[in-house]
Amino acid sequence: MAEQISSNKNKRKKQAPIKDEKEMSFWDHLTELRGTFIRSIFTVLILSIVAFLNKDFIFNEIILAVKDSDFITNRGLCFLGQLIGINYFCVKDIALEIININISGQFMTHMYISFVMGFITAAPYIIYEFWRFVKPALYDDERKNSGGAVIIFSFLFYSGVLFSYFLIVPLTLNFFGSYHVSDMVQNQISLNSYISTVITVTLSIGLIFELPVLVYFLATIGIIEVESLKKNRKYTLVVVLILSAIVTPPDVFSQVLVTIPLMILYEFSILLAKRGEKKNIVSD
Incomplete structure (x- = not known):
């Protein structure tokens, strides 16, 4: 195991970029x-x-x-x-x-x-x-x-x-x-x-x-988990509905027009988080 970890570290070091063959x-x-x-x-x-x-x-x-x-x-x-x-x-x-x-x-x-x-x-x-x-x-x-x-x-x-x-x-x-x-x-x-x-x-x-990119980055380094995003989906919906009610006229149609794209954005963030989480597992 120790040899494998050492090998992975050496491999990663070899991949590290070098500029003009010396550290900047x-x-x-x-x-x-x-x-x-x-x-x-x-x-x-x-x-x-x-x-x-x-x-x-x-x-x-x-x-x-x-x-x-x-x-x-x-x-x-x-x-x-x-x-x-x-x-x-x-x-x-x-x-x-x-x-x-x-x-x-x-x-x-x-x-x-x-x-x-x-x-x-x-x-x-x-x-x-x-x-x-x-x-x-x-x-x-x-x-x-x-x-x-x-x-x-x-x-x-x-x-x-x-x-x-x-x-x-x-x-x-x-x-x-x-x-x-x-x-x-x-x-x-x-x-x-x-x-x-x-x-x-x-x-x-x-x-x-830009939220999906931020979520992907946080999932990659292990700060955010996909399951937590899924569990908080209903709370996110409530927050989005409140924001929609603030910035739109007080009617359901206008709120739906704003809410649907924002929730699609949230679901897209979850998909990227899955990819970032897999990448984090592989790197570990």
Whole structure:
């Protein structure tokens, strides 16, 4: 047994990556990390400039379009509502008057949105850069098993962003924008509040969609077990339903639209956890 363990350790050492036939020093790693940050930031800045120069499209067709009644999601919900005989889902023009209360507010918002768009579009490259930084420290088998990491990370992130933008954000704006405590109170939403809501919800869901990757990693190192995920499925459903009730109008249909994709994401996390758990058993 001792000889077998020693043999496995030696085999793993042979698989360990070597750069220039010697170990990289601490300062070498810092230099590599610095280059990773510089290239990532430079890419974000370039794409942010592109977004800045396309102000009309970014704001009129993306950021502000989501609150209009002819937005694709609102038209789709109206169509579904007509099929089932419920006109409640037909979103009319939301009484959402957006105002700017700071003299530099619109310019700073333009800068902020340009940076956010630059970050979102540069996300795959940023993931690739950090993957390239970590890759030399991995063993051969770990490199092979995580070869599609950049694609998976990017796919999940963009799936979350699109899911949020086309479903959660319109439902959220429709609910809060049309909610009144009294007819005597009219909604006048500051530009900062509107932008913050759209961006925060969109990016948050994008990051939440990275959950399967996190679960896979934790299962690989033995922190999370598949059985515990299965046992907690009903509690997860309750949490998702509560979150859906918070960000959507108070009707069952809207909550179901949000809940089903999130539960599918959870089930996908369980499948990845099984794979990670098997990998952990094999490595042990």
